[in-house]
Amino acid sequence: MSKHQNDNPRVPHEAAPLRVLHVGPGQGQRGGIASVLAELSAQRARFRDAGVVVAIFETHGFQSMRSLLCFPLVDIPRFLFAVLKGVDLIHFHVSVRGSFYRKFLLYLLARLFGKRTIFHLHAGNFQDFWASNGPTTRKAVSRFIRGADAVVAVSSAIASELQGHQGVTRNLYVIGNTAYSAELAAGAALRDSSGGKRVDMTPYVAFAGRFTEGKGLDELLRAVAALNRRGLKVQLRLAGAGDMDRWTRAAIEYGVSDQVRFVGWLQGDAKLEFYRDAAVFCMPSHFEAFGISTLEAMFIGRPVIGTRVGGFLDLVEEGVTGYLVRCGDSHGLAERIRHLVERPELAHEMGRQAVSRALSRYSVDAIVSQYARCYRQVNGSRGA
Structure with missing residues (x-):
């Protein structure tokens, strides 16, 4: 069942803030997810008021040989350093093709260190991506989505697709974007x-x-x-x-x-x-x-x-x-x-x-509230 949340995001000041690492494109890349990460980064103060410390981890794309090499040589070591530095949740912003493969590899590393993870789907053509690839990619998709502690869909239509095609039945949230x-x-x-x-x-x-x-x-x-x-x-x-x-x-x-x-x-x-x-x-x-x-x-x-x-x-x-x-x-x-x-x-x-x-x-306040509630519920399920 998808969850639409609009509660007041503020939490008691004595509560320890949740440290959330958002993983998505950067390094000069443009597009929908890059815009989402820029919006999230700009609202760090509102997230802190909601009891969440936001950090952004930008990956290189696969558009050139240079950026392709940067992923294993630069991004993976940086990601491991960020994880070891201390985070409570790792929030993966996922699309198709290279976006999926990069995030999946980082997801596997996050799991090795026992980190809570969130799979956030931004692609309207994800089912086509799944159908056009072989069994290895399909298994990776299943492992990523079903292994995450929560799944976020950017719209109700995407949530329905995840429910019907990927069998997501629990911890599914619908959280839109801001502008x-x-x-x-x-x-x-x-x-x-x-x-x-x-x-x-x-x-x-x-x-x-x-x-x-x-x-x-x-x-x-x-x-x-x-x-x-x-x-x-x-x-x-x-x-x-x-x-x-x-x-x-x-x-x-x-x-x-x-x-x-x-x-x-x-x-x-x-x-x-x-x-x-x-x-x-x-x-x-x-x-x-x-x-x-x-x-x-x-x-x-x-x-x-x-x-x-x-x-x-x-x-x-x-x-x-x-x-x-x-x-x-x-x-x-x-x-x-x-x-x-x-x-x-x-x-x-x-x-x-x-x-x-x-x-x-x-509005920014409505969307930050939904993120904060999602994070508190995911973190609160530890050990449940």
Whole structure:
């Protein structure tokens, strides 16, 4: 049974703090888990108030021979030093491929030293990863998940997958992500009666993520082309990184190249401004474990059009904060974009509802509280 916790995270000052080591990507890597670790690191003070001392351990990726060699020669010795230095729990943030194999090897070392461990799944395509590999990887997956003292899913959909496919029936928690810089802007989004858009600019449809097939970029471009044929010419702004040449060619092929602009990988205030100036945020992913960009857009007060997969099912309230369409449905995507672009008052009201939903479910205080309760329960089960 999954557990959603929102209790007050503060604990008596005399209680010894729990020391938790978070293990995930770093060393220049970008992406969802790296963003999660950055958020956790930035909230060390809140965690300490909740009786938890947070440390972050960053691993090298496997993108090059140099980084591949750094894992056994640098990361493993550093990890052993961190474990011997003293930690109560080791929290592994896991995705697919190299992310899984690195964390699994470190998990085995943690078990040798008798450490409590948490398996935290961030991947929406983990079942495909399991199915496409042989028996050795499948056994490793089973050993990692079933051997952990607790399992954390980043969304309810991922929790259901772990229950149904991996047989997880106990100590399963659903803990979402945070977007603190966007959360700080949420108050302004609620107060802004204009919807936050400058009157001298043409609103656009915003997308933020990796430029890949799995993010639904083909459907998004086809939806823009379909709207053209119906007499509505919308602008599309794509923030992120990936094979830009491929998608530039696709935009030309669909006849929408003059409406599409690639704005690069945005961070900080530039990213928040990107959301703020949009009419709607659109992310038609084929799989999405959570959706940090979606949460950021919600905090800024933008309605969301997503797909009926993964984290969208938790984030988006259908017809209230946005819309969800079938995966791969460019026609449905076009209809929902048109519906909101032609009804700015409705889009603004959905954006206000999105802010309220984000604040109630995914504020830093709410998420830190859920982590802290999970850690106390796992640590309290020692010797049970």
